[in-house]
Amino acid sequence: MSFLEKLNERYATKAMNGKKVPQEKIDNILEAIRLAPTSSGLQPFEVLVITNDEVKAKIKEVAFNQPQITDCSHLLVFAAWDNYTEERINYIFDLTNKIRGFKNEGLEAHRQFLLAVYLKQDAETNFQHAAKQTYIAFMAGIAQAVYEEVDSTPMEGFDPNALDKILNLKEKGLRSTLLLPLGYRDSEKDWLVNLQKVRKSMKDLVTVID
Ligand SMILES: Cc1cc2nc3c(=O)[nH]c(=O)nc-3n(C[C@H](O)[C@H](O)[C@H](O)COP(=O)(O)O)c2cc1C
Numbered sequence: 001m002s003f004l005e006k007l008n009e010r011y012a013t014k015a016m017n018g019k020k021v022p023q024e025k026i027d028n029i030l031e032a033i034r035l036a037p038t039s040s041g042l043q044p045f046e047v048l049v050i051t052n053d054e055v056k057a058k059i060k061e062v063a064f065n066q067p068q069i070t071d072c073s074h075l076l077v078f079a080a081w082d083n084y085t086e087e088r089i090n091y092i093f094d095l096t097n098k099i100r101g102f103k104n105e106g107l108e109a110h111r112q113f114l115l116a117v118y119l120k121q122d123a124e125t126n127f128q129h130a131a132k133q134t135y136i137a138f139m140a141g142i143a144q145a146v147y148e149e150v151d152s153t154p155m156e157g158f159d160p161n162a163l164d165k166i167l168n169l170k171e172k173g174l175r176s177t178l179l180l181p182l183g184y185r186d187s188e189k190d191w192l193v194n195l196q197k198v199r200k201s202m203k204d205l206v207t208v209i210d
Pocket of ligand 1: 012013014155156157198
């Protein structure tokens with residue numbers, strides 16, 4: 001099936017049935033997230049995989065009681081770096097040099113550029129930049145989930161400060177940005193499952209400048 005057919009098949013699942021997703025499928029979804037592009041390749045976020053029922057129940061309370069949070073199999077939490085630091089920036093450049101086995105002048109200049117720019121900016125500006133990167137990886141995970149025949153619900157509907165407290169994210173220098181429950185639809189309870197997809201027309205979305 002083509003990517004477009006898969007995108008048409010996907011929908012934001014509103015009710016899940018609690019069935020477990022095999023670990024191999026979860027691993028593939030996480031791998032798609034890991035492979036997503038990020039600005040300067042910094043991957044300025046982490047992903048928490050939650051299967052613990054008590055933790056899920058606590059998270060549901062700060063997420064408008066959305067039922068998918070407890071009825072999913074695995075709950076992914078995307079958490080962006082709360083700031084860029086010298087250590088965090090150097091980590092990825094050093095890793096690049098180690099993996100490729102050589103130092104590149106251009107890359108080293110880019111490292112110095114990023115250190116100069118990001119270390120000067122305030123933490124909130126840097127967090128917002130890091131947070132944007134999580135959305136790209138989020139979509140990679142959502143798309144891979146369709147290939148794994150796993151349903152998902154993209155979610156911003158939660159109180160990030162409350163969630164950060166539940167998961168002790170502040171101590172890790174992280175701030176939550178997105179939730180992605182993964183599981184299987186409960187077609188009987190899901191009001192969205194049979195409704196037609198609604199999207200703006202190409203004309204309203206795209207402007208061509210020749
Ligand atoms: C960033 C983001 C946040 C969203 N937050 C929620 C949410 O908290 N709860 C929910 O049920 N759906 C949520 N959605 C799903 C959207 O409402 C849904 O994707 C949109 O209405 C289009 O429908 P479709 O995904 O079924 O095609 C979110 C989607 C995105 C991309």
